[in-house]
Amino acid sequence: MKEFLIAKPEEIKSGLNTDAYFLRTEEVLEGIGKNPNVVMELFTKSFPDENYQFGVLLGIYEVAKLLEGLPVDVYAMDEGEIFFPYEPVLQIRGKYKDFARYETTILGFLSFMSGIATKSARVRIAAKDKKIYSFGTRRQHPFLSPVVEYCTYVSGFDGVSNVLGAKYIFKTPVGTMPHALILIIGDEKEAFLAFDQYVDPKIPRIALIDTYGSPTVGALNALEVLKEKLAGVRIDSKDYAYLIKDIKWEFARRGYPNIQIFLSGGLDEYEVEKFYEYADAFGVGTRVANAPVIDFALKIVEVDGNPVAKAGNMPGAKQVQRGNGFNDTIRLFNSELLPEKKPLLKPLIKEGQIVRDFEEIDSIRKRVLNGLNSLPENLKIIKGGKVYIPEFLP
Numbered sequence: 001m002k003e004f005l006i007a008k009p010e011e012i013k014s015g016l017n018t019d020a021y022f023l024r025t026e027e028v029l030e031g032i033g034k035n036p037n038v039v040m041e042l043f044t045k046s047f048p049d050e051n052y053q054f055g056v057l058l059g060i061y062e063v064a065k066l067l068e069g070l071p072v073d074v075y076a077m078d079e080g081e082i083f084f085p086y087e088p089v090l091q092i093r094g095k096y097k098d099f100a101r102y103e104t105t106i107l108g109f110l111s112f113m114s115g116i117a118t119k120s121a122r123v124r125i126a127a128k129d130k131k132i133y134s135f136g137t138r139r140q141h142p143f144l145s146p147v148v149e150y151c152t153y154v155s156g157f158d159g160v161s162n163v164l165g166a167k168y169i170f171k172t173p174v175g176t177m178p179h180a181l182i183l184i185i186g187d188e189k190e191a192f193l194a195f196d197q198y199v200d201p202k203i204p205r206i207a208l209i210d211t212y213g214s215p216t217v218g219a220l221n222a223l224e225v226l227k228e229k230l231a232g233v234r235i236d237s238k239d240y241a242y243l244i245k246d247i248k249w250e251f252a253r254r255g256y257p258n259i260q261i262f263l264s265g266g267l268d269e270y271e272v273e274k275f276y277e278y279a280d281a282f283g284v285g286t287r288v289a290n291a292p293v294i295d296f297a298l299k300i301v302e303v304d305g306n307p308v309a310k311a312g313n314m315p316g317a318k319q320v321q322r323g324n325g326f327n328d329t330i331r332l333f334n335s336e337l338l339p340e341k342k343p344l345l346k347p348l349i350k351e352g353q354i355v356r357d358f359e360e361i362d363s364i365r366k367r368v369l370n371g372l373n374s375l376p377e378n379l380k381i382i383k384g385g386k387v388y389i390p391e392f393l394p
Contacts, residue, residue: 006143013066015101017108022101035097039302039317041088042110046387047118048292053379053387055083055294056121056368058151059113063090063106064354072099074349077320079359080117080154080367081344082375084390087320087330089296091345096300103298111293116151119269119291121372123284124156125380126273131281133174135264136289137162148289154365156372157284169361176203179236182211188221196226204231206262215240219247223256232260234283238271244278273382320344320390325376328390335394 007017029035047055060079067074072094083089090110092099123132134152137145142164149165159174160166166173176199182191192207205226209218219233235244244261251259263275264283272282299313307315317333321341329338337343347355359367372380379388 004143006141012105015105018101018104022103025100026097029097035095036304037094038096038300038304040092040103040298041301041318042090042106042296042298043086043088044294044296045085046295047085048115048295050387051381051383051385052118052122053381053385054118054121054375055114056117056155056371057081057083057089057110057114058117058154059109060090060348061358062109062113064348064356064358066102066105066109067092067099067349067352068354069352070099070102071095071352072349073347073351075345076348077344078346078367080364080371082326082368082371083320083344084326084328084388086314086392087328087390088318088345090298091317091333092298093317107296107298111296113147113151114296115291115293116148116288117155117368118294119288120152120155120157121368122269122382123272123282123288124369125372126269126276126382127282128276130276130279131158132156132272133158133281133283134160134162134285134288135175135283136285136287137165139286139289150361152288154361155368156365161283176206176234177208179208179211182208188212188218189225192222192225196229205229206232206234206260208236209233210235210237210240215243216247216250220250223251223254223259228256230256230259232262232280234262234264235279236283237265238263238267238275241275241278269382314392316394326374326379326388330390330392332394338393 011017057077058079060076072092075091077083077089134149134157137148140148145162145165146168149160149162150169153160153169160171161173161175163173177195182188185191185194188211196205207222207230209215209222215235222230222233241263247261251257260280262281262283263279267282267284268287299310301309301315302317309315319331319333321329321331321338322344323341349355378385
């Protein structure tokens with residue numbers, strides 16, 4: 001096999017990326033001459049980490065592109081919307097056999113992308129006003145680099161390192177030097193000077209200072225050769241975080257108090273919160289790019305207008321109504337809108353046609369950040385908070 005082991009877009013669009021039992025179901029329904037109208041809803045009952053108190057929904061536009069042209073109606077929350085357990089974030093209406101085989105891909109889009117988005121949003125909360133950068137695409141299949149960087153950026157990260165991923169979101173990739181450069185040159189000072197000589201002056205001079213084991217020595221070497229050009233230094237191991245205060249002291253007493261210190265290596269929201277007072281910015285990689293997925297399920301809630309559901313699920317098409325302060329109520333879809341509340345499920349596809357404009361990436365990012373800023377403080381707790389469950393009122 002000479003091609004990369006990846007699904008082609010046309011294969012996904014055709015429905016081949018499915019589980020075999022959906023094709024068996026199509027055969028049975030074809031055989032008995034049955035293809036009822038159904039309503040299916042996508043939701044999760046819990047989050048993958050007991051400390052998660054909310055989710056951030058991403059992947060709605062991917063689902064729209066997937067289902068475009070099929071004879072279905074789709075309602076969905078906005079791309080980047082905050083959601084809670086039991087809330088339907090997506091609703092599909094149509095004849096079951098017309099879209100059954102797409103369930104696998106729908107779940108894949110939304111579970112994967114929302115998982116990265118939710119983890120990224122929690123890192124954003126932990127970092128408060130400090131910069132955070134996505135360094136994690138090397139821990140994922142390269143086919144996924146654009147989607148990983150999209151998810152991290154719109155969910156609050158300030159920059160991304162992957163060149164292709166940055167291209168897809170119309171941003172300039174960030175990053176300066178790896179340990180490999182310093183090891184190949186064989187001397188920290190020479191490596192820092194070479195970087196300064198040959199790399200575009202627009203790129204900030206941020207020196208990697210832990211190659212030979214002493215970040216303090218590395219920091220002073222960088223300052224010695226780059227002087228006022230030195231914008232920052234990066235320590236690529238949280239094990240050296242205790243040295244940051246010493247390094248800042250050495251910079252300050254030499255007249256350079258504003259040099260930034262970046263910390264990376266094995267970080268997530270818990271580590272960012274722990275080291276917040278030490279570092280000026282954070283690079284977060286593996287634990288965001290490889291974030292646990294949201295365990296969404298896509299379930300039938302109506303068949304030919306009759307409310308039905310698998311045991312443990314709630315029958316009937318539903319709507320999520322949101323009031324100020326994320327005061328959410330789950331109601332039957334056609335129930336009256338409660339005072340001072342707005343519906344979150346809005347038309348995405350009508351009779352196979354996409355009826356919602358795709359927003360610019362920075363508009364989606366703004367929605368996510370506004371949502372995070374608006375969350376009550378008790379829903380921003382990184383560890384030990386209480387999960388919020390919306391009100392149910394048919």
